[in-house]
Amino acid sequence: MQSPRSVTHAVRLLAAASVVAVAVSLPPSVAAADGGPAWTAAPSGSGGGDGRPYFYLEGVAGTVFEDKLALTNTGSKPHTVGLRGTGEGAGAWIVLATPEVKIPPRTRAEVPFTVTVPPGAAPGDHPGAIVASGAGRETDVRVHLRVSGPRLAALTVEDVTVRSRGDGAVIGYALVNRGNTTLTPRLAVRAEGLVGGELLYRSPRTLPERLAPGERVERTEPWPDAPALDSVTVRLTATAAGGARGEATASASFVPWGTVTGAALLVLVLGAGGGAAWRVVRRRHGKPPTTDTQPPTKPERHLAQAGATT
Structure with missing residues (x-):
């Protein structure tokens, strides 16, 4: 069940969804070049290459963060872009104002969203992302959320x-x-x-x-x-x-059984310890290790005693 504060912010988001329709026309210089992506997604305010490469949020458990995702259609045709949060932690706590946006040509639309941190969230990093998909491509904008605490x-x-x-x-x-x-x-x-x-x-x-x-x-x-x-x-x-x-x-x-010499095998067997020696010798003679109580034959008894004295 959502807390009253979460519900209030969700209502505010739905009311703010109208902001999505208030698109900003781009100058011709921002129009997409041939072969470039039909649209782009980035944190709001990151235009010009000197803004935020991702969302960074930090606060105590129970905090409700608000931010905006900018979708820019640099082409000459309208495009519809779907949006969703993904990932555990922040990805599961993202609520977008709308799950889908239709962007006119050469236009930027800004989509509000909130990240509501549960009151019992553990301190530390809780990464997530907002996935945008449309016009045959998909991209994600990372959300780095850090809950304050030890x-x-x-x-x-x-x-x-x-x-x-x-x-x-x-x-x-x-x-x-x-x-x-x-x-x-x-x-x-x-x-x-x-x-x-x-x-x-x-x-x-x-x-x-x-x-x-x-x-x-x-x-x-x-x-x-x-x-x-x-x-x-x-x-x-x-x-x-x-x-x-x-x-x-x-x-x-x-152990290369096909080429190993008796002397090299003895060094490896004796150095590995008594228990290991017994297992290696039994395998070399094509017999699986057993736990029977029958006394070993004379050659096997000699090797077992040699292993026990190492």
Whole structure:
């Protein structure tokens, strides 16, 4: 149920919808060039390239923001443009004065809208957008809404995997924004082998994603020169502004069964520990790991004892 204040502002918006019909004629110099877009959408007052590239709103929970979206028809034909809010947070709180606008040629129309922040909204960033569509194209104007209050920057690295691929490997992982502010993560990658020592080190670099609060993104890291024979531990460290830091590891074994020698296998087996040694040996002989209680044969008993003494 809407609060009385929200209803009041919704009524005011509907009353203000007449502003949409009061279009501003554009001078011939603003007319669309051949091949250009038939219409454009931007925050009101951002004409001339020196205005707002997006909407930025900041206030406490319960605030009702008011602003205007400018739609400019630079062509010689009228166009009808549909409007809607999108995204969680601010996108769900947007109420437009009208869901559709018919814009005459060489005319700009300004559409009022409100963003009503619920009283219980958590502090932090709540991004959204206004989507405009028509004449075979669609564009969105971003709405950056920040609810005042304590900010928490928190980032986790999850579901790390290492998989062989061709002559190398690929590292898979997920980044999750666990805080209430938008993050631009940086990632460092390190891999150490049982035989080869440090095998991979990639210093921290900024990733292209911006993670909204609660957002999860899955990514991969190629590793073209992964070892052919080794047991490795991969460590991923993600950081972001505000002290956010997350770290996770994964282990994998690279064993080329078709060409591995007995001596190399023994080094890998004994270095991996008793339990791992037993599993590798059983697989090498084509037998799946079991939990039976039968005593091992003499060769297997010898290997099991060798693994237990490491």
